[in-house]
Amino acid sequence: MQLSDFSYHLPEELIAHYPLASRSASRLLHLDAQGQYHDRLFKEIVDLLSPGDLLILNDTKVMKARLKGKRASGGAIEVLVERLISSTTAYCHIKASNSPKAGAEIFLGEDEIPASVQGRHENLFIVEFSQSVLDILEQYGQLPIPPYFNRAAEAIDTERYQTVFHNPEKLASVAAPTASLHFDEDILAALTSKGIEQHFVTLHVGAGTFLPVRVDNIENHVMHSEWCEVPLSTVMAIQSAKARGNKIIAVGTTATRALESAASAHQGELQAWSGDTQIFIYPGFKFNVIDRLITNFHLPESTLLMLVSALSSREKILAAYEHAVAAKYRFFSYGDAMLIDLSST
Secondary structure: OEHHHHOOOOOHHHEOOOOOOOHHHOEEEEEOOOOOEEEEEHHHHHHHOOOOOEEEEEOOEEOOOEEEEEEOOOOEEEEEEEEEOOOOEEEEEEEEOOOOOOOOEEEEOOOOEEEEEEEEEOOEEEEEEOOOHHHHHHHHOEOOOOHHHOOOOOHHHHHHOOOOOOOOOOEEEOOOOHHHHHOOHHHHHHHHHOOOEEEEEEEOOOHHHHOOOOOOEHHHOOOOOEEEEEOHHHHHHHHHHHHOOOOEEEEOHHHHHHHHHHHHOOOOOOOOEEEEEOOOOOOOOOOOOOOEEEEEOOOOOOHHHHHHHHHOOHHHHHHHHHHHHHOOOOEOOOOOEEEEEOOOO
């Protein structure tokens, strides 16, 4: 399967650079199991799910992971914290005129907090901070909003680029699980009242989610690594729901990857699991856990577009996207949503 098979034309004006006034005011395109699509509103998600169904949500929290700074020589740098190793050490991306070498000292934030580059780990730098990484990020960092916003982070992003149900103790993502941004307290309460359970997994989203695929044959693509956890309580709830014939609805590609990683680690049987995942889901993948997916519209030729194509088919997804473009849906992180049913064919 070729990378170009997942291309589509998207007018620039359909990219959502800012969120709507209300989280749940988005539109919803429902792609059913037969490949037919239906124009809905996101608030109607309550009507599209059944009592006893399970929503699986990613409870990670986005760090203010982007730091401005300078080198000892005075040259400007930008540090993006990708992953915490300890309270004072992290894997980072560093943008500078020249790549810093091991032992290089850098200074971060307005108060020029010192840190040092310890070396490399694959394509990342190992940085030792002189204080708690999270404390530095909280005081000096900016939210690392997606590059296609074409703007710096603003005050509105502090609230709206976080889910309403994030776990404050799971502050480790550099991007939001954006399908979850549509859910507000009223929607969650309405789902609960209808008997639709909500359970959680954790996947700390890395900056690799924005990296382009650089191979023509997608089977040669190597996914970036991200840490995830599927707790026993969620596994037991899923098993109970499946036993009574209810559906498992993953909210977002991150929740999907966490669940399917946990199953793949146990020969297709879902069990409690935590660890690094590099799972790459594309057409031909056999889903072991989820029945439906709530997601946003994804970039052309992205691994996320490949994942949603595995649920339905490449042809049906691209046809739905063509309809969404014609109907002027809003795309990407602050855009509208899709509900995709696992294909019946």
